[in-house]
Amino acid sequence: MPARNSSPGQGHLIASFTAAVTVWGSRERRLSLFPNVDHGIIPTMASLMTEPKPPHTAERCSRSIFVLSFAGALVFLYLRTFLLPATPFVGIGDQILFFSRAARIVHGQVPYRDFFELVPPGTDLLYAAAFRLFGIHAWVTQAWGIALGLALCCVVTRIASRILRGPLILLPALLFLVFDFNSALDLTHHWYSTLAALAAVSVLMGGVSLQRIFAAGSLCGLATLFTQTQGTLVFLALVVYLLWLKRSDVQDSSTLTQLATLVYRSH
Numbered sequence: 514m515p516a517r518n519s520s521p522g523q524g525h526l527i528a529s530f531t532a533a534v535t536v537w538g539s540r541e542r543r544l545s546l547f548p549n550v551d552h553g554i555i556p557t558m559a560s561l562m563t564e565p566k567p568p569h570t571a572e573r574c575s576r577s578i579f580v581l582s583f584a585g586a587l588v589f590l591y592l593r594t595f596l597l598p599a600t601p602f603v604g605i606g607d608q609i610l611f612f613s614r615a616a617r618i619v620h621g622q623v624p625y626r627d628f629f630e631l632v633p634p635g636t637d638l639l640y641a642a643a644f645r646l647f648g649i650h651a652w653v654t655q656a657w658g659i660a661l662g663l664a665l666c667c668v669v670t671r672i673a674s675r676i677l678r679g680p681l682i683l684l685p686a687l688l689f690l691v692f693d694f695n696s697a698l699d700l701t702h703h704w705y706s707t708l709a710a711l712a713a714v715s716v717l718m719g720g721v722s723l724q725r726i727f728a729a730g731s732l733c734g735l736a737t738l739f740t741q742t743q744g745t746l747v748f749l750a751l752v753v754y755l756l757w758l759k760r761s762d763v764q765d766s767s768t769l770t771q772l773a774t775l776v777y778r779s780h
Contacts, residue, residue, distance in 0.1 A: 579670075582683045583663070586690055590662045593695060594655040601655040606699035608654070615640030616649055635738035636702040658700050661708065666690055668711045675718045706740035709733070710747040717751065721758060 595601055604612065610630075617628060618641040624634045640654070647653050666686040673682040694704075713732035716725050729751060737744025 578680060578683070582687070583666070586663060586666050586686070587659070589690065589695075590659045593698060594658050595652075599652070601652040603651070604654050604700075606701070608700045611636045611640055611701060612654055615644055619644045619649065632702050633738050633741055635735075636705060639705070654700065658698060661700060661704055662690060662694050665694060665704070665708055665711070668708065668715055671715045672711065672718060675715075702739040703743075706736040706743040709736035709739065710743055713747055713751065717754065721755070726755075 614624070614628060614630065614637045618624065618637055622628060624630065624637060630637070640657070643653050643657060666689070669686040669689050670682055673685045677684075709732045713729040713736070716729045716732065719725065730748075733744050733748040733751065735744075736747055
């Protein structure tokens with residue numbers, strides 16, 4: 514069957530399209546061969562339109578979002594612990610026991626000699642150090658609540674950044690702050706040991722090396738200083754994690770050396 518002839522209009526259209534593609538291809542070749550040569554106003558505009566954004570632009574945007582979320586968390590925590598402009602709310606719950614024991618330490622008493630408690634003295638010593646530095650005031654304890662909440666938000670966000678991408682990394686910290694920390698604003702030993710345990714997990718999520726295991730073991734020991742059971746359980750969990758990595762051949766370093774480092778720094 515003979516081929517069907519195209520109409521003159523279609524022929525002109527195909528020829529014009531072919532010429533345009535040829536000119537565009539030659540211009541793109543010239544731009545790729547001579548990127549620093551000015552080829553006229555049209556190539557310059559095209560290069561400006563297709564030029565990728567510098568990497569620091571996205572980094573600046575993410576930093577801005579992070580700073581904004583940090584400032585929002587700071588405002589939220591301040592309004593939960595202070596009445597504007599600067600009147601601290603009265604502390605309630607078990608935290609009063611730690612505040613009173615810290616005041617006794619400031620006045621010269623010694624834990625386990627002059628008074629007894631079931632948990633390690635980390636929380637008492639922490640509040641006693643703050644009272645020695647700033648004096649025994651109600652605002653000191655509420656300021657500790659703000660600092661603790663911000664530290665927990667930072668650690669949760671760091672862990673989330675290993676799993677999520679984009680602005681979603683801020684969501685876990687937001688949910689934690691509003692629904693968990695906000696409903697349990699009782700500054701006892703549980704929160705401080707949780708902070709140290711999360712920090713140990715965050716360190717090892719960035720990779721397994723002797724330096725990171727050294728830091729994680731230190732954080733396990735710090736968690737034990739506040740809550741002995743939580744620090745011990747986190748330590749055992751990290752040991753299981755290192756053994757699992759050895760079995761799956763993910764890391765190359767000696768497992769015995771890593772376990773020895775973890776045990777050394779947690780005691």
